[in-house]
Amino acid sequence: xxxxxxLDERSSKPEDGPVLGKQTDAAxxxxxxxxxxxxxxxxxxxxxxxxxxxxxxxxxxxxTPLNGTNIGRQLSFLLIITMAQMLVLVIAExxxxxxxxxxxxxxxxxxxxxxxxxxGAKPVLFGVLAGLAxxxxxxxxxxxxxxxxxxPSFIVTIGSGAVAFGLAxxxxxxxxxxxxxxxxxxxxxxxxxGTVPLSLVIALVVFGLLYLLLNWTTAGRYFYAVGGGENAxxxxxxxxxxxxxxxxxLCSTLTSLAxxxxxxxxxxxxxxxxxxxxxxxxxxxxxxxxSFFGGEGRLSMVAIGALFLVVLSNGMNLIRVSSYTQxxxxxxxxxxAVVIDRLRRRTTR
Amino acid sequence: MNHHEEGVVLRAERITKRYLGVKALDGVSFDLRRGEIxxxxxxxxxxxxxxxxxxxxxxxxxxxxxxxxxxxxxxxTPTSAAAHGVGTVFQEMSLVGAxxxxxxxxxxxxxxxxxxxxxxxxxxxxxxxxxxxxxxxxPRTKVAGLSRAQKQLVEIARVLHRKSDIxxxxxxxxxxxxxxxxxxxxxxxxxxxxxxxxxYISHRLAEIKELADRVTVLRDGQKIGTIDxxxxxxDKLVEMMSGRTLEKLYPRIDARPGxxxxxxxxxxxxxxxxxxxxxxxxxxxxxxxxxGSGKSEIGRACFGLEPVDGGTVExxxxxxxxxxxxxxxAQGMIYYPADRHAEGLVTTATLRENxxxxxxxxxxxxxxxxxxxxxxxxxTSEVIKALAVKPADPGRSILGFSGxxxxxxxxxxxxxxxxxxxxFDEPTVGIDIGAKxxxxxxxxxxxxxxxxxxxxxxxxxxxxxxxxRIYAVREGRVVAxxxxxELNEENVVRAFFGSRxxxxxxxxxxxxxxx
Numbered sequence: 107x108x109x110x111x112x113l114d115e116r117s118s119k120p121e122d123g124p125v126l127g128k129q130t131d132a133a134x135x136x137x138x139x140x141x142x143x144x145x146x147x148x149x150x151x152x153x154x155x156x157x158x159x160x161x162x163x164x165x166x167x168x169x170t171p172l173n174g175t176n177i178g179r180q181l182s183f184l185l186i187i188t189m190a191q192m193l194v195l196v197i198a199e200x201x202x203x204x205x206x207x208x209x210x211x212x213x214x215x216x217x218x219x220x221x222x223x224x225x226g227a228k229p230v231l232f233g234v235l236a237g238l239a240x241x242x243x244x245x246x247x248x249x250x251x252x253x254x255x256x257x258p259s260f261i262v263t264i265g266s267g268a269v270a271f272g273l274a275x276x277x278x279x280x281x282x283x284x285x286x287x288x289x290x291x292x293x294x295x296x297x298x299x300g301t302v303p304l305s306l307v308i309a310l311v312v313f314g315l316l317y318l319l320l321n322w323t324t325a326g327r328y329f330y331a332v333g334g335g336e337n338a339x340x341x342x343x344x345x346x347x348x349x350x351x352x353x354x355x356l357c358s359t360l361t362s363l364a365x366x367x368x369x370x371x372x373x374x375x376x377x378x379x380x381x382x383x384x385x386x387x388x389x390x391x392x393x394x395x396x397s398f399f400g401g402e403g404r405l406s407m408v409a410i411g412a413l414f415l416v417v418l419s420n421g422m423n424l425i426r427v428s429s430y431t432q433x434x435x436x437x438x439x440x441x442x443a444v445v446i447d448r449l450r451r452r453t454t455r
Numbered sequence: 456m457n458h459h460e461e462g463v464v465l466r467a468e469r470i471t472k473r474y475l476g477v478k479a480l481d482g483v484s485f486d487l488r489r490g491e492i493x494x495x496x497x498x499x500x501x502x503x504x505x506x507x508x509x510x511x512x513x514x515x516x517x518x519x520x521x522x523x524x525x526x527x528x529x530x531x532t533p534t535s536a537a538a539h540g541v542g543t544v545f546q547e548m549s550l551v552g553a554x555x556x557x558x559x560x561x562x563x564x565x566x567x568x569x570x571x572x573x574x575x576x577x578x579x580x581x582x583x584x585x586x587x588x589x590x591x592x593x594p595r596t597k598v599a600g601l602s603r604a605q606k607q608l609v610e611i612a613r614v615l616h617r618k619s620d621i622x623x624x625x626x627x628x629x630x631x632x633x634x635x636x637x638x639x640x641x642x643x644x645x646x647x648x649x650x651x652x653x654x655y656i657s658h659r660l661a662e663i664k665e666l667a668d669r670v671t672v673l674r675d676g677q678k679i680g681t682i683d684x685x686x687x688x689x690d691k692l693v694e695m696m697s698g699r700t701l702e703k704l705y706p707r708i709d710a711r712p713g714x715x716x717x718x719x720x721x722x723x724x725x726x727x728x729x730x731x732x733x734x735x736x737x738x739x740x741x742x743x744x745x746x747g748s749g750k751s752e753i754g755r756a757c758f759g760l761e762p763v764d765g766g767t768v769e770x771x772x773x774x775x776x777x778x779x780x781x782x783x784x785a786q787g788m789i790y791y792p793a794d795r796h797a798e799g800l801v802t803t804a805t806l807r808e809n810x811x812x813x814x815x816x817x818x819x820x821x822x823x824x825x826x827x828x829x830x831x832x833x834x835t836s837e838v839i840k841a842l843a844v845k846p847a848d849p850g851r852s853i854l855g856f857s858g859x860x861x862x863x864x865x866x867x868x869x870x871x872x873x874x875x876x877x878x879f880d881e882p883t884v885g886i887d888i889g890a891k892x893x894x895x896x897x898x899x900x901x902x903x904x905x906x907x908x909x910x911x912x913x914x915x916x917x918x919x920x921x922x923x924r925i926y927a928v929r930e931g932r933v934v935a936x937x938x939x940x941e942l943n944e945e946n947v948v949r950a951f952f953g954s955r956x957x958x959x960x961x962x963x964x965x966x967x968x969x970x
Contacts, residue, residue, distance in 0.1 A: 322571040327554075331562055334553030341513065341549040342613075343534050343563040401553030 141449070149446060150393055150407070154414045161421030168424055175301055179371070181416045182305035183364050184386055188394075188412040189316050189405060190360035191387035196320075197353045198333040198400025199252060199259035203267030204361045204387055207244050208380025209274040211237040211365030216283040216375020219290060230290045234366055241362025242355060244270055249354030253347045259354075267384075274377040283375030295370030305367045312360060317405050329353055334401025389440040390415050398444055415439075462488040464652045465510065465541075465621050470519035472505050479505040480516070481676045487621060487652040492643065494663040494684065495656045497673035498696055498887030503656050506673070507623050510654070511543040512536035523621070542619025544610045544627060552599030557581035559598055560613045584616035585609075588642050604635035611642065615651075622646065623654045628662060629885075632746050633951075640666060658885075660689045672696055697888040704892065705920025708899045711737040712923075715772075716907035717788070717876045719757060722766035726752045727931045730766065734876070734907040739898060741922030742911045745951050749931035751793060754878045754911050758783045758790035770876055784817065789874040791865055793881035793911075799865040800853050806864055807835045807849035813868035838867040843893050859890020866897060877901055878909040883917060895921060915947055927951060 161168040187204055194201045215237030222229035248266050252259045297304045320326035328349040331339040340346045361383075368379055394411025396403030415436075422432050465487040472480040480502045487493050495503045508514040510521060512531035520529050523539045531541070550559045560581045566573040581594035590608045598606060607627055614622060624643070628636045643666065647653060657663055663670060667684040672695040679695045693704065713736035722730040726749050734740045744750035755761040757768045759778035768775040770786045783790070792798035800809050811831040814820040820830040835849045842863040844856075853861060862882065869877060879898065883891045898921065902908050912918045918925060919942060927935040927950030935950035 318571070322574075324565045324567070324572065327558065327562070327565060327572065330553055331551045331558075335549075335551040338549040338551050339562065341533060341543075341545065343537065401551065 150395070150410055150414060154410065154417065157414065157417050157421060161417070161424065165421070165424045168421055171301060173420070173424070175298065175303060177416055177420050178301075178306045179303040180420060181413055182303060182309040183368055183371075184383070184390060184416055185306075185309045185409055185412045186312055186364040186367075187361050187383045187387045188390040188408055189312065190357040190364075192391040192394075192396050192403050192405065192408045193316075193329065193353045194259070194357045195388075195391055195396045195398065196329045196333045196400060196403045197350055198336070199350070199353070200388070201248065201263050201354065201357050201361075202260060202384055203244060203248065203263040203270060203358070205381040205384045206267035206270035206274065207241055207358050207361045208365035208368060208383060209377050210244070210270040210277075211240045211362040212369040212379045213274040213278045213283060213375045213377050214240050215366055216286055216369060217277060219287055220283060220285050220375075225287045225289060227289065229287050230293075233287075233290065237362050237366045237369075238359055240270075241359035241365070243358075244362075245355035245358030246351065248358065249351035252354065253350035271377075278375060278377045280377060282377075284373075286369075286373060286375070290370055291373040293370075294367060295373060305371070308363070308367065312363070313405065313409060320405055325349070325352060330401055332400075385436065385440065386415060389436060389443065392443040392447060393439065395447075397447055399447075462490075464489045464524060466522040467506065467510060468520050468522065470506065470509055470516045470521075472509060472514065472516045478676050480509070482519070483673065483676070483678045484519075485671055485678070485681075487654060489620070489652050490647050490650045491668040492647055492653045492655050492666050494667035494670045495654055495673065496658075496663060496670055496692060496696060498889070501673040501696070501887075502676040503673055504625065505676075507543065507625060507654060507656065510536070510621075511541055511623055513543075537617060537619075540618065540620045541623065542614030542617060542621065543623040543625070544607065544614060545625055548603075548606050548610065550598045550606055550610060552597065555595050555597055556585070556592060556601075556609050557594035559609060560584055560594070560616055564617065580616070581612075584612040587615065588612055588645075604631050604639075607631070607639070608642075615646070620650070621652050621654070623656075625656045626658065627655075628657065628659065636662075660692055663692070664689075693888070704888065704895075705917070706892070706895055706899060707921060707923075708902065710739070710902075710923035713737050713905065716770065717757075717909070718769040718772075719753070720767050720769075722753070722756055722763060722768065724752070724756055724761055724763040724765075726761065727756055727763070730756075730928075730931070730933050732926050732933055732936070734909055736875070736905045736907055737902055738923045739902050739908040739910055739921055741918040741925040742909060742928055743915065743918045743922075743925050743947050743951070744913070744928035746913050748928045748951070750911050750928040751880055752931070753928065754790055754880050754909060755792075757878065758788065760790070784871075784874070787874050788876040788878065789869055790878040791868070791880060791882060793884065795858070795861050795865055800861060802854055804853060805850050806839075806844070806853055806856065807831065809853050809864045810835045810838050810849070810867040810870075814871040817871040819871055834867075834870060838863075838870055841870075842866060842897060857887065857890070859886035859893070862886050862890060862894060866894070869901070874906065876907045876909070878911065880911045881913065882910070883912075883914070915944060919944060919947065 167173055187208075191201055191204060215233040218236040219229040219233035222232050244266060248259065248263055251257065251262050294304065299307055320329065328339070328344050331344050332346050332349045336346060365380060369375060372379065390411040391403070391408050392398060392411070393414060394404070394408035396408055418435070419432060422435070463486050467483065467485040469482045469484055470480050471478065471482050483502065483506060485506065495506065497503050505514065509516045510531070512533045512535060515530040515532075520527055521531055522528065523541070526539075528535065528539065531539075551562065554562065557578050557580075561577045566576045566580070568576075578594055585592055585594060588608065588611060590605075590612060592601075592605065592609070598609065601609065611622075627639060631639060643653060643655070655663070655667060664684060664687065669681055670684050670687065670692065671681040672679040672692065674696060715733045715735050717734040719733070720731045730753055732740070742750040742753060752761050756763050757775075757778060759780055759782065763778065768778055770783075770788050773786060775783060775786050775788070780790070796802055801812065804812075811820055811834055814834055815826055815831070820827050820834055832849075838844065839847045839849070844860050844863045853864060856864070877898075882894050882898075886894070898908055898910065910918060910921055922942070923938075925937040925942060925947060926933045927937065927947060929951060935946070937946055937950070
């Protein structure tokens with residue numbers, strides 16, 4: 107019971123909270139005082155806290171350890187995919203194919219596991235490697251086409267997504283692939299360390315590695331440079347082509363990792379898995395202050411964006427908000443986040 | 456056969472570059488000595504930028520070679536040019552706004568320790584790089600928040616930090632204030648003392664005469680000659696560049712002022728303070744001032760592009776209420792914006808589409824929402840002929856034209872209907888002398904036909920050469936009203952810097968009548 111109190115206290119001094127974007131120097135003036143205060147503090151922590159308080163007060167089950175594990179597990183998938191999407195958003199591109207990447211990964215890895223047969227580590231290893239290879243291939247194709255031919259990633263990834271989804275349907279004949287090794291479904295799908303699901307541990311490891319990549323390596327610095335000013339970056343010798351391809355490859359490969367974890371969770375290879383993650387990952391990344399226009403984005407804020415969406419959907423499920431209504435809420439949030447991004451850029455210029 | 460000449464740090468030999476079969480550079484040779492400022496001069500399209508692009512490796516020449524410090528290198532890439540000490544400060548800024556100053560200084564040259572970025576070392580290095588040219592900025596500041604001048608200084612710091620001994624500056628003062636320009640000159644001359652060879656590109660003759668040791672003039676992709684800058688005259692340079700003389704550049708006609716057509720009284724806003732002036736039929740009136748003085752905002756406010764919180768604009772005696780472009784045009788005022796690409800043209804469209812759009816909007820080549828293509832075609836040929844647009848190719852994308860011809864396409868909006876008031880905002884920035892004369896001739900024609908013409912310009916030579924009267928603008932105010940004998944450079948510059956004493960003692964500068 108300490109956590110909600112903690113959160114409550116923090117909400118009384120929001121200026122200490124994380125910011126949605128960078129600090130603005132523009133003084134609050136006139137009618138835009140509230141708006142600029144929100145822009146400074148960031149809407150997201152406020153929304154997250156409000157969500158937690160509201161759900162906890164309506165539905166006591168929200169704060170139980172069991173639900174905590176639930177949220178943790180749901181978070182792990184979205185967190186990985188959102189961080190993956192963020193890499194591509196930072197280079198001022200977008201990946202609309204993450205949903206289909208999950209589907210194809212699920213089908214391919216399941217097929218490989220079932221074909222290999224047995225119940226030991228061998229089929230699992232083969233399946234996981236095959237799944238990651240799917241992501242690698244999709245990312246390579248997306249990245250090379252976008253970087254080489256300078257075509258909008260929006261279109262390229264919608265196209266490649268359609269191809270991947272089609273392949274998933276062909277390979278699976280449209281139905282789930284069952285009979286996956288027990289080792290796979292229990293170890294990856296259901297085990298946990300203490301009360302923390304294994305998948306969340308994996309997501310947090312990915313978080314750590316990406317944090318290092320983005321903030322402490324040249325590759326990460328080049329992502330921001332390419333997204334913030336591609337021509338400028340090229341002129342000073344930043345390997346623009348390589349950076350773009352790398353961002354897409356990392357994005358799709360990480361998405362495949364999430365796809366494998368999801369497959370283990372549902373215990374079958376599903377060609378219809380993952381479709382909702384396109385809008386969810388973009389919404390979470392943009393809510394977390396990743397600029398839709400490239401060059402800006404903080405991994406920790408993106409993680410909070412993912413957490414917010416998971417808490418929101420979990421809470422709305424618990425208080426029985428229909429999934430139809432949830433769609434509406436999600437759409438409104440996504441558009442608001444982009445509008446706020448735009449406003450923020452205007453006030454900081 | 457080329458002996459390694461003493462002091463020559465870079466030599467470009469017989470460089471030829473073709474674009475789509477057209478020679479942008481035709482066998483041009485050029486050399487740069489250690490510790491000299493070598494100006495590169497020429498009209499737009501003369502080949503200056505192609506030459507520096509070849510030297511900095513961002514384009515590769517078709518023929519010829521580049522020799523740096525005695526080593527023949529052939530064609531360069533950005534990386535190899537940088538490795539041989541060529542540092543370029545491009546006109547289009549090559550900084551990434553989303554990154555900090557330090558991150559930009561080290562971009563693509565990051566320092567690492569154990570595979571990870573060594574941020575402390577880079578921060579210290581960046582601080583040192585800024586200090587070396589006397590710039591007081593926190594290297595952690597995001598570049599997006601810097602002024603243009605500051606960005607330019609950061610670029611110079613970066614280039615020098617990379618141990619460049621050849622520095623290329625492409626129109627570095629184009630958007631700097633006078634104080635910033637002075638500061639930049641100090642830095643540049645200081646670098647010369649330290650033995651760095653500097654290639655300096657500018658359109659401003661005064662700068663070149665002040666800074667340069669030698670001048671190389673290009674015209675139509677060919678080298679006209681290299682001369683010592685000491686004692687060179689403007690006439691000589693203009694003649695080399697264009698083959699014409701200076702007087703012919705500004706074809707001023709006599710003013711025959713008639714009734715007042717534009718009257719601005721007490722116009723105020725965030726950037727304007729109680730601005731009043733008037734312009735009569737048959738005269739060209741200059742609004743002169745430094746960059747950022749507010750002169751451009753005056754024109755924009757009249758046209759409804761800047762917020763206004765007081766004052767009136769009258770056109771032919773009728774008050775323009777709530778100025779907006781649509782209302783201003785309906786009442787007879789047309790404004791030609793300074794930024795051709797951002798506000799003047801539809802850059803994805805063809806010449807014809809750009810020429811006809813204003814008249815379609817005004818309803819002269821459209822009716823009931825239907826575009827009259829035949830009238831549009833007729834209008835297009837009329838504009839091409841009247842303004843001497845070259846090449847006369849209506850279907851070509853507007854970006855396929857030189858800056859001067861794009862400017863002419865922008866002026867086509869005056870053909871939509873007959874306007875009594877024309878406001879030109881920096882109409883000749885970045886266009887070559889040939890196109891300039893065409894623009895001036897058009898302004899004169901409008902004036903002769905009885906229009907009131909306002910010329911807003913930062914180019915003192917131009918504004919003195921073209922205007923019948925001048926209002927000087929400083930800090931959003933009209934600070935002087937110059938006419939007749941008072942129209943000379945001294946008075947204008949004095950008004951720019953606002954030594955009020957001087958203006959009183961000289962007795963030649965009127966205070967704004969409304970004051």
